[in-house]
Amino acid sequence: MPAASAAGARAQDRPATALRRSRLRALRRANWAGWLMVAPALLVYVIFVLQPLVITVQYSLYRWDGIGASQWVGLQNYVTVLTDQNFIQILTNAFQLILFFCVISVGLGLVVASLIRRVVTGRVGTAARTVLFLPQVIPLVAAGIAWSWVLALSGVVNQILGAIGLGGITQAWLGDFGTALPAVGLIGVWVLLGLCTVLLLTGMGKIDPALYESARIDGAGPVQEFWSITVPSLRNEIAVCITVTAIAALASFDIVYISTGGGPGLATMVPGLEIYQLAFVGQQVGLASALAVVLVLLVLIVVLPIQRMTGGEPL
Amino acid sequence: MLSFASATFRRRPPGRHGTIPAVVAAALLAVACAAPGTTPAPASQAPTAPPAASAAASAAASQAPASAAASAAASSASASEAQYCGTQPVTLNAWFETGFQLPFSLSQEFTKQFPNVTWKISQDQFTNLINETPRLLAGANPPDLVRLPTMVTLVKDGLLKNLDTYATQFGWDQWPSSELAQNRVGPTGVGSGSLYAMGLNYSMTGVFYNKKLAAQIGMTQPPQTLAEFDALLAKAKAAGLQPIMQWNASASGGGLAFPLQDLMADYGPASAVNDWIFQKKGTTIDTPANLQAAQHLQKWIQAGYFPKDVNAIQYTDSNGRFEKGEGVFTFNGDWEDANYDKQMPGNIGFFLFPPATAGGTYAAMSSPLTYGIAAKAPHADCAAFFFNWVATNPTARQIDVSVGGSYPGGPPDLAVPPAASGSIINDTLTAAQQVFKDNGTMGFIANATGSIFAQGWTPELQKMVGGQETPAGMLKYVQAQYLQELGS
Numbered sequence: 001m002p003a004a005s006a007a008g009a010r011a012q013d014r015p016a017t018a019l020r021r022s023r024l025r026a027l028r029r030a031n032w033a034g035w036l037m038v039a040p041a042l043l044v045y046v047i048f049v050l051q052p053l054v055i056t057v058q059y060s061l062y063r064w065d066g067i068g069a070s071q072w073v074g075l076q077n078y079v080t081v082l083t084d085q086n087f088i089q090i091l092t093n094a095f096q097l098i099l100f101f102c103v104i105s106v107g108l109g110l111v112v113a114s115l116i117r118r119v120v121t122g123r124v125g126t127a128a129r130t131v132l133f134l135p136q137v138i139p140l141v142a143a144g145i146a147w148s149w150v151l152a153l154s155g156v157v158n159q160i161l162g163a164i165g166l167g168g169i170t171q172a173w174l175g176d177f178g179t180a181l182p183a184v185g186l187i188g189v190w191v192l193l194g195l196c197t198v199l200l201l202t203g204m205g206k207i208d209p210a211l212y213e214s215a216r217i218d219g220a221g222p223v224q225e226f227w228s229i230t231v232p233s234l235r236n237e238i239a240v241c242i243t244v245t246a247i248a249a250l251a252s253f254d255i256v257y258i259s260t261g262g263g264p265g266l267a268t269m270v271p272g273l274e275i276y277q278l279a280f281v282g283q284q285v286g287l288a289s290a291l292a293v294v295l296v297l298l299v300l301i302v303v304l305p306i307q308r309m310t311g312g313e314p315l
Numbered sequence: 316m317l318s319f320a321s322a323t324f325r326r327r328p329p330g331r332h333g334t335i336p337a338v339v340a341a342a343l344l345a346v347a348c349a350a351p352g353t354t355p356a357p358a359s360q361a362p363t364a365p366p367a368a369s370a371a372a373s374a375a376a377s378q379a380p381a382s383a384a385a386s387a388a389a390s391s392a393s394a395s396e397a398q399y400c401g402t403q404p405v406t407l408n409a410w411f412e413t414g415f416q417l418p419f420s421l422s423q424e425f426t427k428q429f430p431n432v433t434w435k436i437s438q439d440q441f442t443n444l445i446n447e448t449p450r451l452l453a454g455a456n457p458p459d460l461v462r463l464p465t466m467v468t469l470v471k472d473g474l475l476k477n478l479d480t481y482a483t484q485f486g487w488d489q490w491p492s493s494e495l496a497q498n499r500v501g502p503t504g505v506g507s508g509s510l511y512a513m514g515l516n517y518s519m520t521g522v523f524y525n526k527k528l529a530a531q532i533g534m535t536q537p538p539q540t541l542a543e544f545d546a547l548l549a550k551a552k553a554a555g556l557q558p559i560m561q562w563n564a565s566a567s568g569g570g571l572a573f574p575l576q577d578l579m580a581d582y583g584p585a586s587a588v589n590d591w592i593f594q595k596k597g598t599t600i601d602t603p604a605n606l607q608a609a610q611h612l613q614k615w616i617q618a619g620y621f622p623k624d625v626n627a628i629q630y631t632d633s634n635g636r637f638e639k640g641e642g643v644f645t646f647n648g649d650w651e652d653a654n655y656d657k658q659m660p661g662n663i664g665f666f667l668f669p670p671a672t673a674g675g676t677y678a679a680m681s682s683p684l685t686y687g688i689a690a691k692a693p694h695a696d697c698a699a700f701f702f703n704w705v706a707t708n709p710t711a712r713q714i715d716v717s718v719g720g721s722y723p724g725g726p727p728d729l730a731v732p733p734a735a736s737g738s739i740i741n742d743t744l745t746a747a748q749q750v751f752k753d754n755g756t757m758g759f760i761a762n763a764t765g766s767i768f769a770q771g772w773t774p775e776l777q778k779m780v781g782g783q784e785t786p787a788g789m790l791k792y793v794q795a796q797y798l799q800e801l802g803s
Contacts, residue, residue, distance in 0.1 A: 063802065065468050065471075065472075066449060067449040067450075067453060067468065067469075067472045067474070068468065068471055068472040148627075148629075152624070152627060152632075153622075153623070153624035153627065171623075171624070172623075172624030172626065172627035172628075173627075174564075174627050175564065175624050175625070175626035175627025175628070176626070176627075176781070177778075177781045177783060257566075258566070260564070260565055260566070261564060261565025261566035261567075262565050262769075262774075263564060263565030263566075263626060263773065263774060263777050264564075264565070264626040264627075264774070264777035264778070264780070264781055265774045265775075265777045265778040265781065265783060265784075266774050269774075277766060277769050277770065278766070280445070280446040281445065281446075281765055281766045281769050282764070282765045282766030282769070282770060282800060283449075283468060283765050283766075284766070284800065
């Protein structure tokens with residue numbers, strides 16, 4: 001519209017503009033209220049999550065002992081992390097742990113949850129649920145110590161094996177190169193199985209029983225029901241389980257620190273423990289930070305596609 | 316932490332109001348441009364000269380209780396307490412290591428003798444102290460006395476008090492040089508240069524043995540040569556006994572480093588091992604002599620002299636099993652004396668690792684129980700006086716032996732106080748005197764750099780046990796790790 005009529009139009013529009021303004025003001029007020037509500041959490045998030053993250057990226061570009069003067073090394077620390085044989089083995093270990101922490105925990109969790117739901121109902125089911133969830137309540141340090149006794153040469157596992165005539169295969173499970181990582185993985189399964197089971201059980205409670213009924217009328221067996229109804233209906237819960245367990249595997253620290261300390265050799269060394277050792281024992285803060293950044297990226301690379309694939313809402 | 320770490324990686328809500336986070340992120344990035352570690356490194360300052368003895372000070376000294384007067388006579392005449400700690404109430408801010416009674420007993424006795432000095436004692440596990448010490452020393456409340464894990468970085472960062480002036484004043488420089496060597500840091504590394512720490516006492520390592528089992532394999536006296544020791548190990552194996560009980564799990568660190576270093580000192584000079592530990596420029600652990608030592612250790616591994624689950628055995632388990640009679644020998648240090656005395660009374664023996672040839676000199680790992688003073692400590696003079704008192708006061712030296720179980724060091728003309736009769740402590744004390752006489756004290760190859768134990772020796776020794784590493788490969792790897800960490 002030409003400029004001439006603009007003034008008139010403005011005059012006519014006054015009420016409308018006022019209305020829009022007041023609505024905007026209300027909106028702004030609401031926004032401020034919203035920000036105010038979020039502020040404490042946001043502040044904590046910025047101080048304890050974002051800031052350390054940025055500082056870690058900063059440290060990763062230097063060679064620094066944590067106290068004295070630092071030396072700019074650019075991306076050298078990242079080159080070391082991504083090319084050094086040991087670091088590659090350590091990262092590989094973390095992915096092998098995903099197999100245990102994630103695949104076995106979630107897979108077994110599905111089976112156990114179905115069993116509890118269909119077969120072991122009532123008091124026994126509640127008891128089973130409690131027992132399975134217990135590892136979540138026990139401090140992992142205590143659990144790690146207990147497991148290192150269970151898996152020792154004179155531990156319960158070997159005693160049982162000896163009693164059933166398998167004395168020939170007894171060994172120090174956490175001290176042998178071939179069995180240490182799987183043994184640590186099984187401890188992880190023990191810890192995470194309960195969490196997965198309870199999460200999945202809750203999800204199963206929300207499935208419409210009519211679906212099962214109609215499936216049964218159509219002649220589906222328990223296995224078919226499981227694959228055609230239970231698993232697809234639990235898509236979101238499974239996504240949560242996979243995300244949590246995958247991160248637990250990649251970022252594992254306490255179980256490994258207590259049960260094996262990363263040994264023998266580097267057989268059970270994981271990025272979390274290596275970061276700790278580099279930074280606080282070896283005073284190589286830069287290298288440790290670079291590994292930490294790589295670990296964060298790996299976690300994101302693993303977790304984001306899981307979110308996409310399952311189409312699940314973010315946690 | 317394990318299962319709930321996910322919270323950290325939650326997706327952020329879609330950014331309708333993206334400005335505030337963006338501003339915050341930009342600010343943080345701006346911060347990131349600055350180099351870390353801008354803490355100004357103070358130049359290593361010479362210690363302030365202690366106040367001159369005044370009439371008031373000597374008057375106060377004469378009022379001190381009788382015990383103090385008696386002990387003052389024993390220590391050097393020039394060092395009176397009031398001169399260093401003053402006459403006003405002083406509170407020493409100290410950080411001790413949890414689980415070790417010695418410094419606590421010494422501090423109590425010190426206050427008993429010098430009532431104007433009281434203590435504010437904090438304590439922590441040694442492994443935590445390793446992490447905390449730099450921050451403690453650099454912090455707002457720097458300790459007057461602190462248990463030190465390693466020193467080089469701390470000295471480089473100007474966090475520790477230079478003790479050279481005190482050494483001259485108290486006459487520490489007249490002591491056997493091997494006592495102070497590990498506490499010196501200079502341009503060529505540890506071992507020479509200025510003094511930055513003092514040992515409360517000096518631990519000694521060697522071979523403990525179960526007397527009953529040793530008699531069973533016909534051992535009537537400790538082996539005099541490596542060959543004799545080899546023969547005893549073979550006999551123990553043939554008798555169906557566990558020849559050596561040792562730990563080698565990562566959680567405790569590779570205990571096979573003990574026999575390895577003993578073997579190194581047999582095949583080569585102890586001084587070469589020390590040079591490497593003290594980070595002398597151009598030294599390497601990958602020498603022909605050390606290769607022979609590593610090969611010798613490999614022979615022991617392959618002969619089954621160590622427990623088959625050694626890679627899973629932690630330090631406390633190893634001791635527990637040895638005390639229960641599993642293992643004829645174990646490589647350990649005199650810090651376990653009291654424990655062995657209690658758990659296997661009359662059945663525990665000790666000998667120094669035998670030299671390669673009969674009549675050869677003895678060498679052993681021996682560490683000062685190292686304590687230092689923060690560069691900015693308010694009562695540095697008093698802390699230095701405490702160091703001197705520990706080494707020279709008869710009561711303190713007795714505590715050093717009977718509570719600490721280790722050689723008290725100090726001026727060579729002072730007698731070593733005896734421990735309770737029948738205690739293994741007497742054996743380790745005699746051994747310590749032998750090693751100091753032979754100038755054979757060594758640091759520990761596991762302490763050469765901050766993470767050489769966790770990242771080098773331990774995994775490599777475990778691999779050698781598992782048959783996944785050769786002696787040559789181990790030495791090469793550890794040397795590479797050493798250079799990488801030293802940044803050269």
